[in-house]
Amino acid sequence: xxxxxxxxxxxxxxxxxxxxxxxxxxxxxxxxxxxxxxxxxxxxxxxxxxxxxxxxxxxxxxxxxxxxxxxxxxxxxxxxxxxxxxxxxxxxxxxxxxxxxxxxxxxxxxxx
Amino acid sequence: xxxxxxxxxxxxxxxxxxxxxxxxxxxxxxxxxxxxxxxxxxxxxxxxxxxxxxxxxxxxxxxxxxxxxxxxxxxxxxxxxxxxxxxxxxxxxxxxxxxxxxxxxxxxxxxxxxxxxxxxxxxxxxxxxxxxxxxxxxxxxxxxxxxxxxxxxxxxxxxxxxxxxxxxxxxxxxxxxxxxxxxxxxxxxxxxxxxxxxxxxxxxxxxxxxxxxxxxxxxxxxxxxxxxxxxxxxxxxxxxxxxxxxxxxxxxxxxxxxxxxxxxxxxxxxxxxxxxxxxxxxxxxxxxxxxxxxxxxxxxxxxxxxxxxxxxxxxxxxxxxxxxxxxxxxxxxxxxxxxxxxxxxxxxxxxxxxxxxxxxxxxxxxxxxxxxxxxxxxxxxxxxxxxxxxxxxxxxxxxxxxxxxxxxxxxxxxxxxxxxxxxxxxxxxxxxxxxxxxxxxx
Numbered sequence: 001x002x003x004x005x006x007x008x009x010x011x012x013x014x015x016x017x018x019x020x021x022x023x024x025x026x027x028x029x030x031x032x033x034x035x036x037x038x039x040x041x042x043x044x045x046x047x048x049x050x051x052x053x054x055x056x057x058x059x060x061x062x063x064x065x066x067x068x069x070x071x072x073x074x075x076x077x078x079x080x081x082x083x084x085x086x087x088x089x090x091x092x093x094x095x096x097x098x099x100x101x102x103x104x105x106x107x108x109x110x111x112x
Numbered sequence: 113x114x115x116x117x118x119x120x121x122x123x124x125x126x127x128x129x130x131x132x133x134x135x136x137x138x139x140x141x142x143x144x145x146x147x148x149x150x151x152x153x154x155x156x157x158x159x160x161x162x163x164x165x166x167x168x169x170x171x172x173x174x175x176x177x178x179x180x181x182x183x184x185x186x187x188x189x190x191x192x193x194x195x196x197x198x199x200x201x202x203x204x205x206x207x208x209x210x211x212x213x214x215x216x217x218x219x220x221x222x223x224x225x226x227x228x229x230x231x232x233x234x235x236x237x238x239x240x241x242x243x244x245x246x247x248x249x250x251x252x253x254x255x256x257x258x259x260x261x262x263x264x265x266x267x268x269x270x271x272x273x274x275x276x277x278x279x280x281x282x283x284x285x286x287x288x289x290x291x292x293x294x295x296x297x298x299x300x301x302x303x304x305x306x307x308x309x310x311x312x313x314x315x316x317x318x319x320x321x322x323x324x325x326x327x328x329x330x331x332x333x334x335x336x337x338x339x340x341x342x343x344x345x346x347x348x349x350x351x352x353x354x355x356x357x358x359x360x361x362x363x364x365x366x367x368x369x370x371x372x373x374x375x376x377x378x379x380x381x382x383x384x385x386x387x388x389x390x391x392x393x394x395x396x397x398x399x400x401x402x403x404x405x406x407x408x409x410x411x412x413x414x415x416x417x418x419x420x421x422x423x424x425x426x427x428x429x430x431x432x433x434x435x436x437x438x439x440x441x442x443x444x445x446x447x448x449x450x451x452x453x454x455x456x457x458x459x460x461x462x463x464x465x466x467x468x469x470x471x472x473x474x475x476x477x478x479x480x481x482x483x484x485x486x487x488x489x490x491x492x493x494x495x496x497x498x499x500x501x502x503x504x505x506x507x508x509x510x511x512x513x514x515x516x517x518x519x520x521x522x523x524x525x526x527x528x529x530x531x532x533x534x535x536x537x538x539x540x541x542x543x544x545x546x547x548x549x550x551x552x553x554x
Contacts, residue, residue: 046418048455049345049346051346
């Protein structure tokens with residue numbers, strides 16, 4: 001099993017979700033986060049004082065999936081979340097050791 | 113509001129004599145309504161104006177709630193509802209009789225007392241010889257007292273404990289403010305000796321609150337982390353809609369603040385004057401807003417909404433010393449300059465490391481001084497007379513406030529601990545979070 005973490009632009013969440021459900025991914029978790037990479041923040045002024053927002057709002061999505069579908073999921077996320085401009089985000093893939101459905105006790109691939 | 117010798121024109125019956133708070137410039141003595149009707153209309157003006165000014169307390173509360181950070185919103189709310197109530201109590205206990213000590217006689221005095229607790233007339237009794245119900249005048253004056261205290265609340269927000277704040281407000285509303293009132297509306301020193309003119313309180317209310325706020329900000333110090341390493345750090349407000357709503361509420365209330373300061377509505381001339389005051393008041397605010405928007409757009413490439421809100425209020429404060437005499441054009445200009453003052457003064461205070469959370473010092477003190485001095489152009493006053501009023505008020509309020517803030521600082525302490533200030537006063541002072549569902553606490 002694989003665990004995917006993707007940092008994407010917030011307004012891309014719906015598109016990414018649709019793309020993933022289309023290829024059969026059954027669940028995900030989304031969190032609002034802040035971060036920076038090559039996309040720097042912006043300078044704003046509040047009551048005459050300048051300040052730089054060096055953390056930009058993003059959405060982090062996390063998906064546990066079967067190993068064989070992971071490449072397709074990664075590609076789906078990349079296509080849906082990409083805009084071509086700096087700040088599109090990143091996708092990370094990790095090995096997932098185990099998974100358990102709390103309600104039924106299913107484990108392994110059937111828990112996903 | 114001038115001294116109350118409302119000249120009510122021809123009809124004999126309900127005329128007016130000196131009463132606490134007296135003497136007005138010659139309102140055109142036009143067709144007066146007879147007897148009890150004039151009494152009723154005059155009283156009505158005080159009642160309507162009075163509750164409009166009371167509503168300004170809601171305006172201040174929302175403006176401040178919107179401009180502080182989420183963790184301090186409950187604290188601002190309790191400060192505002194508390195100060196409004198304390199002001200009423202203090203004004204009843206002693207304030208009114210310090211503000212109007214001479215019973216309508218002119219006096220050179222700097223201080224006097226006409227008694228202690230305000231004793232209201234009994235049921236069914238109408239003091240018709242004054243031309244208006246004294247209880248309605250007490251009510252109207254009381255809400256002005258509360259407005260003065262509200263001004264201080266915004267400046268010192270986010271780093272003051274509520275007990276020392278309420279103690280300061282108690283003394284401000286019981287003594288400091290009433291003494292200033294006695295010099296002008298109470299027929300005292302400034303009015304009698306200098307012909308000082310402050311129709312609705314640019315100096316008496318707004319500058320008084322402003323001086324108290326300025327001294328407080330200096331003695332208490334800025335919020336933690338605000339001025340670090342030569343930089344000005346920004347703490348954005350938690351709700352721009354609340355701040356905007358608060359400003360509009362204040363704007364609305366100001367029609368009562370300035371309009372009812374005509375102190376009479378029983379003649380055609382008087383009610384016409386009240387109408388003119390409404391117009392000038394509105395146009396000054398409009399001038400302030402537009403000026404602030406244009407200037408911030410030019411200076412920062414973006415129009416800062418909080419400066420536009422401050423611009424409206426500065427415009428209103430600027431016209432408050434003389435909202436009747438100017439032409440509409442003059443009102444727009446006076447308000448516009450008030451708006452400009454705010455745009456330049458807000459960053460200036462930051463340069464001086466004076467942390468004014470809501471801009472009350474530029475809006476109420478600086479624009480209040482401007483509004484007072486410009487009466488020498490638009491109204492019946494001399495520049496020197498106006499300047500004396502500005503300076504005397506400044507010296508008295510600053511000195512009294514300094515003594516009081518310092519006494520509080522070195523006895524019970526004014527600031528919360530650093531850790532409490534970082535946690536947020538809503539948790540440490542009030543025990544009630546304003547936005548618990550959005551709290552990062554579990």
